[in-house]
Amino acid sequence: MPRMRWMWMVYFSYSNVIAIASAAALIVFFVLPADLTAWITPQLMIAVSLVTIAVSIVSGAISGLRFARNLRHRLEEISIGTRSLAYGNLQYRLPFTNDPELGDIAQAFNDMAERLESQVAALQKVTEENEKLIQQTKLAAISEERQRLARELHDAVSQQLFAISMMAATAAKIAVEKPEQCAKLVASISESASRAQSEMRALLLQLRPVTLEDQRLGEALTSLVAELERKQVINCDLEIDDVDLPKHIENQLYRIAQEGLSNVLRHAEASKARVTLSVSGDHSRLLFVIEDDGKGFREEELSKTTMGLKSIRERTELLGGTVKWVSIPDKGTRMEVRVPLFNN
Incomplete structure (x- = not known):
């Protein structure tokens, strides 16, 4: 029997036993001869009744508190799960699928996560196959x-x-x-x-070369940033996690970096830029960021394809990822590319 339902039955059974025992005591008091119940005083009966009521209230409060706490914990887990999926952690699963109250929701969530993970994995596989076709053309x-x-x-x-x-x-x-x-x-x-x-x-x-050929992504980005600093009076920092990515992902990220840094040169009027590539602890997703301290742009300018944003969106979507720009006029722009990763 599920834990939560069993807990409720224990508390209710305990309360019922107390109530039945109290009722039986009253019956015995009124049915038995007076010489056998002389030791039972009205004060004792009042005390027993008060204790019975108090125990029933306390047991009900404890059961309600534990039920509410357990329910809140489950809802918090669901909230964490939805945020994890939104940020690319497609391996996240809810553990309480046998819960009588929220088990169906947890199972539906896990089914949705599995389908989403399969679809993104299939999309990346297609992208990898497309990479071979790209080499041919x-x-x-x-x-x-x-x-x-x-x-x-x-x-x-x-x-x-x-x-x-x-x-x-x-x-x-x-x-x-x-x-x-x-x-x-x-x-x-x-x-x-x-x-x-x-x-x-x-x-x-x-x-520069469209693909990395024999270079790894870290080496290519280091060379790209060095060339950027030679061509423009700009200080560009580079931070890259040491991670081995599939070749088709590295090629797409390299092209995204070219487009992003080209935008910094042409539009940002920046003096500083920063490029970071980080991977989550469980290697399930990566975050690629290009940010600058330039003049920024307004939200309505995002629709302009002349800024190279369309190409970046398309390349990110090919990897099953998401991209967003955060820009403050006269403060700078930050581009975030998030891509899920799979072991296979």
Whole structure:
């Protein structure tokens, strides 16, 4: 018999025994001859009645308290379980499936977690198979990447260079007659040249290898951060847990790092950046973070695909993970990528 139901029966049985014993004592007092019950005084009967009532109240209070405490503990376990699933711990299971009150809920929760774990594992397996196909179509991917970079180069840099040339021509014409206006044009030329330089550095950062080849993720990220610091006046810290990840996950995380750091170069105007990769103690999920102290952005700007956010979302979803951005204008931006891991 389940523990909680058995506990209730014990308390109720105990209370009933006390009540029956008290009733029997009263019957005996009134039925037996007076000479046999002379020792039973009214004061004694009152005392026995009060003790009986007190014991019944205490036993009922104890049973109610233990029931409420046990129920609260079960509800807290369910709450912890839902948060664990939300943060990628798909191995979490509720232990009280035989509980009479909440066992059905616990079993339904565990079934849902198992289905979710199976689906994400299947998704990662498909992603791993897709990685092999990607290797087979590597030349086509490189060609497409070159075309994309060429478009960005034209849209971002070529137009700025054209504007610089126009302003320079105008400045040359008015240099003698309108020196103040010429000075403003020269300042605009300097600003446009600086923006074009940042765009070029960001694009060059994306020209690194699409896959890691023989490198591990930690080595590739170290090299990527070093190149970032060479191309831009920015201090970038790197913290990586020593963990062996599947190749397809490392490749996707590397591309996410390229996109994220490219965004820092092109849009953040940051002086400091930080890249961290950590794995949970049970190796069931990883957290990849890129944060900076730049100008940040507003929530409505998240929908703009020009910031490279769409590509990061797609790569994260391929791994069965989630990504979110937390940004405060004039304070900085933090990107968090969470990916579940499986032993197989």
